[in-house]
Amino acid sequence: MKLFMASLATETNSFSPIPTGWSGFKEHMYSKTASRGEAGMYAAAATVWRRRAEALGWDVAEGLSTYAQPAGPTVREVYETMRDDILNDLRGAMPVDVVLLSMHGAMIAQGYDDCEGDMLARVREIVGPDAKLGLELDPHCHLTELMLDNATAIICYKEYPHIDVVERAEELFTICADAAIGKTSPAMRDYDCRMMAMYHTPFEPVRSYVDRMSAMEGKDGFLSVSLVHGFPWGDNPRCGTRTLVITDGDAELAASRASELGQELWEMRKELRQFPTMDDGLDRAVAANAAPIVLADFADNAGGGAPSDSTFVLKAALERGLKDIAIGTFWDPVLVGMCIDAGVGSEMSVRVGGKIGPMSGDPVDLVVTVRGIAQNAVQHLGTAEMNMGDCVWLEADGIHLVVNTMRTQTFHPEAFENLGIGLSQMKYIVVKSSQHFYDGFAPIAAEVIHLATPGAITPDFTIVPFTKRDGNYWPKVENPFA
CATH class of the missing domain: 3.40.50.2300 (Response regulator)
Known part of the structure; x- marks a missing residue:
């Protein structure tokens, strides 16, 4: 044979x-x-x-x-x-x-x-x-x-x-x-x-x-x-x-x-599971008497073709004054290069996210401190190694961001821990993923909340602008077998 x-x-x-x-x-x-x-x-x-x-x-x-x-x-x-x-x-x-x-x-x-x-x-x-x-x-x-x-x-x-x-x-x-x-x-x-x-x-x-x-x-x-x-x-x-x-x-x-x-x-x-809106999910996280709460930025999942640079959750966190929140991963090779050149401990004015298109939201300007650098980093999905490229940890007044050079979704706590971020010290962890994060993050989470965020793959299947398939499917049609 x-x-x-x-x-x-x-x-x-x-x-x-x-x-x-x-x-x-x-x-x-x-x-x-x-x-x-x-x-x-x-x-x-x-x-x-x-x-x-x-x-x-x-x-x-x-x-x-x-x-x-x-x-x-x-x-x-x-x-x-x-x-x-x-x-x-x-x-x-x-x-x-x-x-x-x-x-x-x-x-x-x-x-x-x-x-x-x-x-x-x-x-x-x-x-x-x-x-x-x-x-x-x-x-x-x-x-x-x-x-x-x-x-x-x-x-x-x-x-x-x-x-x-x-x-x-x-x-x-x-x-x-x-x-x-x-x-x-x-x-x-x-x-x-x-x-x-x-x-x-x-x-x-x-x-x-x-x-x-x-x-x-x-x-x-x-x-x-x-x-x-x-x-x-x-x-x-x-x-x-x-x-x-x-x-x-x-x-x-x-x-x-x-x-x-x-x-x-x-x-x-x-x-089948229904997801809360971004604001409702954040309200639920803030009200929870436990930590860390893991929040999935569903619509900015690179594994579904999203840019992984949307700022909708980041802006909401800033507007709410949330602290001890880790968000990742943002795809921005240029920003990573700048931060590596500046080195750990450097304070910088940076522009985060919002670069690829309307589904990315507006860019956010922050003054950050470079807290960590990890080059050629990997994370795991099950036993499979998933490359992240070079990564930096940026902190802006209690908000901790992971920015990397290789567009990928967040699979595992390693995406943060590679840089030295202690997730047990966080109140909230926002992962840019729809579901592959779950196997790695559920064991450390007090609660997992999937957010129906705005973005490239928002989970509203009634509004996908198909041109090649018909609209005869649920939930766009209540009974497509009629």
Whole structure:
């Protein structure tokens, strides 16, 4: 048996003003040896697949692995060059029995609404109908017909925050390896839930729903069950929530179970979490008789394509006179460079945030003291290392800001602690993230409050300015099945 594997991943916010070009991919990971110890989510899958394949005595060929921080559509030449690099390596590795790809599932490039489907179709053309083709996806993806038509098996991470990348990579390998030796015959079917929502898996009712999905697998012919959350800020005709079921050779069973799961999710739609406005959430934090309170600046999450430089929460904190509050991370390479040059202990007049566009708010002028510097810093999501670039800690009269050079969301307390900020001394911690922060911050928080902040990915799915998908989905329409 011979395996070929590769990864090409980003999540596209169609409405972001930040283009996704070469620098977006090459600043994180751009490697053909990702399985040999590279850091990051999209190296984790390749590492699993190499280990599993070599343990079985298979030959392994590895193509490009790369990913970019979510932003606007990928430049056409950049996508086509990376795609063709992977395809050329695949041709050079032929014949192969199994191809495994790790992609995001919501990648859009100039001229391509469905990069994953485009990639799978071209791979299938090269390997022919008999090779097994598996795809691991982020659940914030667009599950398209082109993807389903060409893949043997597609699975999504089950957890949000995505702490189960390795487990899902193991699962996909098993499904495709079993299919390659004729032990199983995967049959996939999906169901359109006609919904857009946030499905935070640590909380009910989604926690129990995901547990029930997992409990179905491995018996009664069910190989895999996934919930496709969808990515609401990607302008794709298939944007939205879907259920996906893989059975052993029984397409009718897969379709019926996907439908049952989709209808079950529809019935619990009114129980899904609702977020307070920024002001209501801050009122709740101030009234709490505990600390620290962790507040999520939902709409300025770089992981959804936001700039990570919005000032809405910072301005509100200043207006309220809040002290002992840490906020991060602000993306501003120029400001970081200035502060590193000035050095720890320096007092400076600086302009923070508000640089990329209207979704960033207005810039804020502050007199700050440089309290800490950390170069080539990292933070973790589960076991995956996530690069932050160079970081500085700025203090302005009890307000503590983390500013960094590599646009990224806040995943872990390390984003603050790398600089020496003692989070136990803070009353409030504001993280620019929608949910991936939760696994790291919940253990230290007296309370976690998700704020429906203004910004690039505000969680109001009724106002997303789609041009390529229709408006027949909940909550924009009360009953899209009518």
